[in-house]
Amino acid sequence: EDQVTQSPEALRLQEGESSSLNCSYTVSGLRGLFWYRQDPGKGPEFLFTLYSAGEEKEKERLKATLTKKESFLHITAPKPEDSATYLCAVQAQGRGSTLGRLYFGRGTQLTVWP
Amino acid sequence: NAGVTQTPKFRVLKTGQSMTLLCAQDMNHEYMYWYRQDPGMGLRLIHYSVGEGTTAKGEVPDGYNVSRLKKQNFLLGLESAAPSQTSVYFCASTGGDRGLGQPQHFGDGTRLSIL
Numbered sequence: 001e002d003q004v005t006q007s008p009e010a011l012r013l014q015e016g017e018s019s020s021l022n023c024s025y026t027v028s029g030l031r032g033l034f035w036y037r038q039d040p041g042k043g044p045e046f047l048f049t050l051y052s053a054g055e056e057k058e059k060e061r062l063k064a065t066l067t068k069k070e071s072f073l074h075i076t077a078p079k080p081e082d083s084a085t086y087l088c089a090v091q092a093q094g095r096g097s098t099l100g101r102l103y104f105g106r107g108t109q110l111t112v113w114p
Numbered sequence: 115n116a117g118v119t120q121t122p123k124f125r126v127l128k129t130g131q132s133m134t135l136l137c138a139q140d141m142n143h144e145y146m147y148w149y150r151q152d153p154g155m156g157l158r159l160i161h162y163s164v165g166e167g168t169t170a171k172g173e174v175p176d177g178y179n180v181s182r183l184k185k186q187n188f189l190l191g192l193e194s195a196a197p198s199q200t201s202v203y204f205c206a207s208t209g210g211d212r213g214l215g216q217p218q219h220f221g222d223g224t225r226l227s228i229l
Contacts, residue, residue, distance in 0.1 A: 004156070031214055031215055032214075032215045032216075034217050034218075036220075041223075042222050042223070043118075043204050043206075043220035043221050043222045043223050044157075044204070044220045045220070046217040046218075046219065049215070049216075049217055051215065087156075087157070089157075091214070091215065100145065100164075100208075100214055101159060101162075101172070102157075102159075102218060103156075104156035104157040104158075105156055106154065106155060106156045107156070
């Protein structure tokens, strides 16, 4: 059973066309939700951590928000260099063998064309 | 700022061969992880370690072994490679209180093909 679902799988935007990526999750007790950016041939690069519903984080053209069921990554006036795959991961309260484990979604592949 | 370094970056093996992937981190992190990433799937945890000398199974451990003899290094071994193990392998590390609420930092991966 998927615990983290990202949508859409792929998104094409024209430069300057704002949009949002979605990450919905089902875990019993959220300890943290993480957003990563992954460029082709590279490892995931950490962007944000969100801990509780209502929290927001911003970095340049990216803004991440969190509710009790989902998170959004808003991209304002994107540029071609924002093209990448964006990954969402959640960490549950858990215990024992699951303590600290991250559960990743499959990612949203974003392409921004000039 | 090296962070997490993985070697080798690419490797091609024949079915039945063995090899070891090396992960090294210079952030003094206690927790280290090995993931595999396959097309259309999220990152899946293979094995992890909560400290020097300790290892534990993740979500997809079969066919792999690991060792953490030094705090900064985490090795992933394939004893008898199979085509199903063709994948991109990522190592990650994190610190803090049991890694809770802390982001994991990733290397750039090892691309492994099994023929």
